[in-house]
Amino acid sequence: MKRSLLTALLVFHALAAFCQQTSNPMKTPLDRKVDSLVRAAYARGECVGLMIGVIDGDKxxxxxxxxxxxxxxxxPGTSTVFQIGSVTKTFTGILLAAQISSGQVKADDPISKYVPDTVSLKWYDNQPITLAMLSNHTSAIPxxxxxxxxxxxxxAQPYRHFGEAQLFHFLNHYQPAYKPGVKYAYSNLGAGLLGELxxxxxxxxYKDxxxxxIFRPLGMNNTWLTESPQVPAQMAQGYNARRNPEQPWVMSAVSGAGGIQSTLHDMLLFARANIRPGKGALGAAIRLSHRETFRDASARMGLGWHIVEGPGHTVLFHNGQTGGYHSHLSIETAGQKAVVILSNLAADxxxxxxxxxxxxxxxxEGK
Known part of the structure; x- marks a missing residue:
């Protein structure tokens, strides 16, 4: 009993000390809800630093x-940089939608139209892999x-060595194991290939x-591709699940799958642009990326976006994780509500x- 009491006291004091290290004003129901969720996450050892952004209508x-x-x-602050990992795929999906909207490509174009002449592709059952399949994870690429x-x-750097030469070498020797377009199977390699094509x-x-x-039109001035494993001064130090320091991942030729690093300020700009896409070319591309392109028992997909349905609600979603970072982005466009979470610990x-x-x-807010 004494040991249990001592443990409880230690946990209480640790949480009390932690709660001093926050910007949360603890004035509203939303403030208190955020704090209760964060307290639980820290108690489970799932956080080092966190930035949380909430969009609720105009607020x-x-x-x-x-x-x-x-x-x-x-x-951390709204200008602290974190890797966003696979949330990058939503940006790549919008880039595909932009080229579809402008007539540069078609969603069902076979990727053979866009690879170098030196690449000879093999199909399963004469079914080509299309650009849309790379985006909605039905390409059959591992x-x-x-x-x-x-x-x-x-x-420590699982993608840094994998440049354009390696990517196209893989394609030259890849033999699909099953017919593409019929099964959802998540693929970083496929999404990265899409960015390159x-x-x-x-x-x-892909960077330019x-x-x-996307970055310049939305004013995302502190968002870019990770091109060095060094941690710059404005970036939070990343940690793996054991709390050991990790370098930012350099994604090289598959940057389209997870190479972006950003700030809460910029990611909130991105989230709001997806809630209210606007009338220009970028707005049209964003709206197109939200449209369903595939559905099976395991997933419903747009272009880069997972589409999650619940009673009366439809949410666009993606999360991301690299060696030292974790991210979450969920958006309900109809209700104009979004959540962005950036963390420098590689854990959900x-x-x-x-x-x-x-x-x-x-x-x-307020209810």
Missing amino acids: TYTYAYGETAIGDNTL RWEPIMTYPGFSV LARNARTS LLFRQ NKIGWPLQGYLMLRGG
């Missing part, structure tokens, strides 16, 4: 918790396992395509979906 709320690096006592077989692979078609790099078509903190559900079912 935006931001919350900071924890530290940018263990022991530095520095609260998740990422072939990347491990190329020289230079390391657990779209860039080739636009005669530019993102900047020209289980905050995003409960918070999104709270916004939708309780009506958001």
Whole structure:
């Protein structure tokens, strides 16, 4: 009994000390809901530093918790940089939608139209892999396992060695195991390939395509591709699940699958652009990326977006994780509600979906 009491007291004091390291004003029901979810995540050891953004109609709320690096006592801010991992795929989906909308490509174009002449593709049952299949994870291309077989692979940087030469070498030797277009099977390799093909078609790099078509128009001035494993001053130090420091992942030729790093400020701009896409070319591309392109028993997909349905609600969703970071983005366009979470610990903190559900079912702030 004494040991249990001592343990409980230690946990209480640890949480009390933690709660001083936050920007949460604890004034509204939303503030208290966020805090209760974050307290639970820290108690489970699933956080180091957190930035949380909530959009509820015309209002935006931001919350900071924890530290940018263990022991530095520095609260992250809206301009602190985190890797967003696979949330990048939603950006790549919008780039595909932009080229579809402008007539540069068709969703059902076979990828053979956009690979180098030196690449000879093999099909299963004469069914080509299309651009849309790369975006909605029905291409039959493996998740990422072939990347491990190329020289230079390391657990610390699993994608850095995999450049354009390796990507097209893989395609030259890839034999599909089943017919594409009929089964959802998540593929970083497929989404990364899509980013490269779209860039080739636009005669530019994936990095410049993102900047020209999404980052600059939305004013995402502190968002870019990770091109170095070094942690710059404005970036939160990443940690793996054992709380050991990790470098930012360099995704090389598969950057379209997970190479973006960003801030809460910029990701809230992106979330709001998806809630209210606008009338221009980018708005048209965003709306097209939201349309369903595939559905089976395991998934419903747009272009890069997972579409999640519940009673009376439809949510666009993606999360992401690299060696030292975790991210969550969920958007209910009809209700104009969104949740963005950026973390510098590679673990699902289980905050995003409960918070999104709270916004939708309780009506958001003040209720």
